[in-house]
Amino acid sequence: MIDRNLVDLQYLQEIMENFSKATGLHVALVNKNGESFGLFDTAERCEFCKYIRSKPKGVAKCRASYKQATQEASKWEEPYFFRCRAGLVIWVVPISLRGISLGSIICSQVLLWKPDRFFYQELRELNPEVDDFAELERKVGQLDIIAPDRFQAAADVLYVTVNQLMKRDLLILEKVETYKMQQRIRKELEDRKRQQTAAKGSNDYGAYLQRERSFLRYIRLGDKPRAEKNLQTLLTHLFIKTAGDQATIKMRISELATLVSRAAVEGGAEAEAVMVMLHQFNEKINDCRRMEEYFSHMQKLVTVFLNQSVSLGDKRHSGLVNEAKSFILENYSRSIKVDDVAAQLFISPSHLSRLFRQELNCTVNDYITRVRVEQAVELMKKPELSVAQVSQAVGFQSQSYFAKVFSKYIGVAPLVYRNSLF
Incomplete structure (x- = not known):
């Protein structure tokens, strides 16, 4: 679910309902996994979509389209036009907090041009599970055709309106993350005190370097969940081993950032862009005064590399x-x-x-x-x-x-x- 502290969901629902009534378009709110919330399905799905979703794996195909579209819209941070895996045009309005994706609004069920034989040929290729293609063609004939400029205007209006609803800024989010990090470190310290024997074998630099190797391996593979989880553990152990000494933490964080940048390049990121971001990172940590700031900047750098953002190259797919x-x-x-x-x-x-x-x-x-x-x-x-x-x-x-x-x-x-x- 999208965090209610970041988005006024009730007000968002009212906007979506009014938008749907004015345009007759189907609108749905989805999370980053492409899963829509039934409460926000504000217009009846068209007969075409109902027919596709009634077929084996039809719902999964729809959800996969939503997930991919949400990812692309988040990357570009603007309304994103997309052809779903069943063949219809949809557009996506990203809901994000300064680059952090929270989900999106999907608007669909239209055509931007009159169907021709090439359209139907591709439609057949995209929907091999449909046995009665004549029925699918009839349902295509029921769809509205909307001029591209009108479609673009509707997308822009909804995008501007939705993003005005964001109540919290990135600073608040960083404070929440910092607080969580402090809590994790405190818990780790308490666990170590209760398990002194285990701590002796796991609190040396050999163990730290072993964790570091595992972390870099996940960066090279682009395994975001494991990389982020390992980074949290790595930073916690770094804090414990250095006893919070900021000079040592800064030195180790700089070393780690260099290793991460190389691993990101090995994983497919563009070397030139990565080096620019590494230089910017080093400039930022020179101004840091607290341990939490070092760790926060490190987390951001890793997230950017793992997301393969636009700043790492124009990667449309x-x-x-x-x-x-x-x-x-x-x-x-x-x-x-x-x-x-x-x-x-x-x-x-x-x-x-x-x-x-x-x-x-x-x-x-x-x-x-x-x-x-x-x-x-x-x-x-x-x-x-x-x-x-x-x-x-x-x-x-x-x-x-x-x-x-x-x-x-x-x-x-x-x-x-x-x-x-x-």
Whole structure:
């Protein structure tokens, strides 16, 4: 749900209802996952949408469209026109707090041009699950055709109105985050006091550097949830180890920022843009006076890198690529191929391959292999697992092929790497 402290949901609902009555357009409020809230479905869905959603995976297709559109609108921070995965034109108004996405408003169910044979041909390709295509064509004939300039004007009006509702600014959000960080650090300190024995083995720089390596691995893979979670733990341990000494914290934060920037480039970010942002980061922390400020700037830098924002390059399709990466990260242990990933996103394997080459400068299979090797490196730290078990756990069917790939990426054979750890 969108935080009621940041958005007046009741007032927003009134605006959406009046907008829908005036335009006759379907309007829905969705979260970052593309899930709409029933309370805000302010107009009846058109017969076309009802028909598509009644088919197998129809609702999932709709939700995936909303999620992708929300991500793109948030990235551009302006109304975003989009063709949904069923073939209709929709537009999205982002709801964000100075770049932090909270969700979006979806407006849909229209055509911007009179359907022609090319439109129907593409419609058939986009909806292979529809067995009665003549019925779908009839429902297309019931849709309104709205001139593009009128559609753009409606989007702009709703965008300006909605974003005036934001009650809190980024400073408030930073204070909340800082407070939460302080609470986590205090809890960690209390836990350490109760577990002195465990603390002796986990509070040295060896343990800190091991956590740092795991964190950088998630940056390279673009695994946002794990990277952010590991960053919190890393910063907490840094504070504990340095006993809050600000000079040491500043030095370590600067080192970490440099390592993060390199990992981001290895993960597909543009080197020139990353170096500019690293320089800006170093200038900011020179003015910091409190530990929380160092940590806050570090969190922002990591978030920007992980989101592959516009400042890191004009990447128009990063939403789809991020979905593909998430699917791979969740399923790397299975025997997945390009076709499996593309099917999850409702796009063709060739289109997905083009996006990966454009966005990450690698193939889909290259990325799957990279994920598997990175995960293997992590599993190698568990002495109870043999090399053969690690190979199988990360999705390799052949141990010899695993050894070949591992050696290519890491520089040494798996067994040699394992022996170096213990």
